Structures are given as C-alpha cells and as structure tokens.
Amino acid sequence: xxxxxxxxxxxxxxxxxxxxxxxxxxxxxxxxxxxxxxxxxxxxxxxxxxxxxxxxxxxxxxxxxxxxxxxxxxxxxxxxxxxxxxxxxxxxxxxxxxxxxxxxxxxxxxxxxxxxxxxxxxxxxxxxxxxxxxxxxxxxxxxxxxxxxxxxxxxxxxxxxxxxxxxxxxxxxxxxxxxxxxxxxxxxxxxxxxxxxxxxxxxxxxxxxxxxxxxxxxxxxxxxxxxxxxxxxxxxxxxxxxxxxxxxxxxxxxxxxxxxxxxxxxxxxxxxxxxxxxxxxxxxxxxxxxxxxxxxxxxxxxxxxxxxxxxxxxxxxxxxxxxxxxxxxxxxxxxxxxxxxxxxxxxxxxxxxxxxxxxxxxxxxxxxxxxxxxxxxxx
Numbered sequence: 001x002x003x004x005x006x007x008x009x010x011x012x013x014x015x016x017x018x019x020x021x022x023x024x025x026x027x028x029x030x031x032x033x034x035x036x037x038x039x040x041x042x043x044x045x046x047x048x049x050x051x052x053x054x055x056x057x058x059x060x061x062x063x064x065x066x067x068x069x070x071x072x073x074x075x076x077x078x079x080x081x082x083x084x085x086x087x088x089x090x091x092x093x094x095x096x097x098x099x100x101x102x103x104x105x106x107x108x109x110x111x112x113x114x115x116x117x118x119x120x121x122x123x124x125x126x127x128x129x130x131x132x133x134x135x136x137x138x139x140x141x142x143x144x145x146x147x148x149x150x151x152x153x154x155x156x157x158x159x160x161x162x163x164x165x166x167x168x169x170x171x172x173x174x175x176x177x178x179x180x181x182x183x184x185x186x187x188x189x190x191x192x193x194x195x196x197x198x199x200x201x202x203x204x205x206x207x208x209x210x211x212x213x214x215x216x217x218x219x220x221x222x223x224x225x226x227x228x229x230x231x232x233x234x235x236x237x238x239x240x241x242x243x244x245x246x247x248x249x250x251x252x253x254x255x256x257x258x259x260x261x262x263x264x265x266x267x268x269x270x271x272x273x274x275x276x277x278x279x280x281x282x283x284x285x286x287x288x289x290x291x292x293x294x295x296x297x298x299x300x301x302x303x304x305x306x307x308x309x310x311x312x313x314x315x316x317x318x319x320x321x322x323x324x325x326x327x328x329x330x331x332x333x334x335x336x337x338x339x340x341x342x343x344x345x346x347x348x349x350x351x352x353x354x355x356x357x358x359x360x361x362x363x364x365x366x367x368x369x370x371x372x373x374x375x376x377x378x379x
Contacts, residue, residue: 024085035216074243079100103127106241107236186218190210192254196210258271318373
C-alpha cells in the first residue's frame with residue numbers, strides 16, 4: 001500500500017513535464033531549506049525562554065550565551081524531506097532512520113544536560129552497529145592501501161563501526177567556530193552529490209539526499225552566521241553528530257559503489273583510489289582530530305583532554321574573524337580535494353601520503369605564521 005502511494009506521488013510530480021529526478025532534487029532542496037529556515041526562530045525563542053543555552057567556557061570561541069539546539073531543525077528538515085523525496089534510501093537501508101532518531105535523542109540530551117562521555121560512546125556504537133550490520137553499509141575493501149584489498153566480514157564490520165564513531169566525533173570537534181562545521185558539511189555533501197550524479201541513475205536517491213542535507217544546512221548557516229544576537233544559533237552536538245554520521249554514511253556508500261558486487265542491472269565502476277578520494281573529501285575532521293591527539297600525547301596529556309589546539313583555534317589566534325577562519329579552512333581543504341581528483345589515477349598509497357601530508361601542512365601552517373609574526377615583533 002505504501003509503495004503504491006509513493007508511485008502515485010511520483011506520477012503526480014511527473015505530470016509537470018520536468019524529469020522526475022530533477023523535480024525531486026529541486027523540491028527536496030527547496031523544502032529542506034524552508035523547513036529549517038522557519039523552524040529555527042521557534043527553537044531560538046523556546047531556547048531563550050527555557051534558558052537552553054550554550055554557556056561560554058574555556059574552550060569556547062564565543063563570549064555570550066547562545067542557543068545551541070539548531071541541530072533539531074536540521075534533523076526535522078532532513079527527516080521530513082528525505083522520507084518524501086529520497087524514500088528509496090529507507091527501503092535500501094532499513095536502519096537508517098532508526099539511527100538518526102537515536103542520534104537525535106542523544107544529541108538533544110547532551111546539549112541540554114551534558115551526558116557522560118561513555119554514555120555517548122555506547123549510543124554511537126549502537127547506532128554504528130545498526131547501520132553497518134543491519135543495513136550492510138560497510139567498507140569491504142581497502143583497494144590496495146598498505147597492500148590490503150578485500151576485508152573479511154568480521155574485520156569489515158569492526159573497521160566500519162570504528163570509522164563511523166571516529167567521523168561522528170571528529171566532526172563534533174571541528175564545530176568550534178561559526179560557519180565551519182555547517183559550511184564544510186555543505187561542501188562535502190555537494191562533492192559526494194556530484195560524484196553520485198556522475199556515477200549513474202542507480203545512485204540518484206543519494207544525489208537527492210545530498211541536496212536535502214545542503215538545503216537544511218544552508219538555512220541553518222543563515223542564522224549561525226548572523227550578526228544579530230537575537231538570531232544567532234549553534235547546531236550543538238545534535239547537529240554535529242547527525243552531520244558527522246550522515247557524511248560517514250555517504251562516504252562509505254561512495255566507496256561501496258566501486259566494489260564489484262556483480263548486482264543485476266547495476267553498472268560496474270572501478271576507481272582504485274576511491275577510499276583516498278573519500279578521505280580527501282573528509283580530510284578536515286580527520287586531520288584536525290589526529291593533530292590534536294598527537295599534540296596532547298607529545299605534551300603528556302590525555303587524548304581526551306580539552307584544549308585550544310584545533311585548526312580553527314590557531315586561526316583565531318591570528319586575529320581572524322570566525323567567518324574568515326572558516327572560509328580559509330574550507331578553501332584550503334577544497335584545494336586538497338582538487339589535488340586528489342587530478343591525481344586519482346596514481347598509486348593509491350602514494351596518493352594517500354600526498355593527501356595526508358598536505359592536510360597536516362594546513363594544520364601547522366597557522367602555527368608557522370603565528371611564530372613568524374612573533375619573531376618579527378620581538379626583533
């Protein structure tokens with residue numbers, strides 16, 4: 001019955017004379033943007049009335065209390081629009097929506113009462129296991145990285161669950177200044193969406209899904225980058241964990257396209273460097289997380305200790321605004337994606353080294369500029 005209703009909905013859309021896919025892309029983006037745009041003011045009003053605000057702390061880059069439940073609007077928009085315009089994904093991946101619901105609950109709880117780290121980790125393990133085991137979204141091969149090709153089922157499941165958890169938390173870590181996490185998620189979704197589009201109509205639901213994410217986040221950014229105190233909002237852990245999960249999901253789906261599964265009616269593609277291209281697209285959260293862990297270990301601190309060694313903190317130390325810092329970071333890491341694209345046919349291990357080296361170079365470039373300035377001022 002449900003499938004019949006969706007077919008009727010598709011027939012209704014197709015009568016416009018515009019190809020159904022492009023209608024879904026356009027309407028998915030438009031409604032996603034509008035739902036978030038009109039939801040955020042209500043969330044801001046309730047947050048202020050109930051004092052559900054992010055308090056400035058030692059690691060904070062803001063000086064006043066700001067509502068931090070913007071992730072609810074992003075979830076609300078993505079949940080509605082993807083169920084309508086990219087419903088095929090929920091047929092293919094049975095546990096996708098359940099995973100999003102769990103992340104919403106955990107994120108809101110953490111934004112309101114601050115959950116213990118181990119409770120969040122348990123929830124992330126459950127969510128990652130649901131999508132990896134239940135929906136079979138996993139990394140099946142490393143395409144020759146370190147000489148490793150096809151992974152056994154157990155190793156594939158374990159590695160994929162760890163990848164989900166790492167990316168969820170890594171994306172959470174880059175959400176430290178206005179526009180960075182949101183802007184970066186828009187760029188990543190656009191890059192994956194373009195890739196899915198180029199890889200054929202079998203992947204069109206993922207294209208629509210990517211556009212829905214872009215629409216929701218762009219509307220959020222309108223408020224996140226606002227100069228008016230009464231309009232400003234953060235996405236909070238709800239938004240950052242949700243977007244981190246979705247980008248991990250889309251990146252693993254991207255890699256999976258190039259696995260020869262010999263499915264009927266599905267075109268075969270092969271790109272030896274597919275995992276490295278995915279790493280390049282997600283290079284900012286990966287490098288930023290590795291960088292802070294390395295710095296903390298060198299300084300004899302726990303990898304879980306909070307500090308201001310993130311890339312965005314380094315740019316703020318150069319007296320850049322939040323907007324400029326976000327812009328420079330995104331432009332630099334877009335350069336890395338471009339580099340990966342033009343070098344995608346070279347040896348996969350060499351490409352990985354180049355991408356990681358360039359990524360870490362960007363992480364330490366602000367330190368070099370800061371130290372150079374200090375030396376000049378001291379002389």
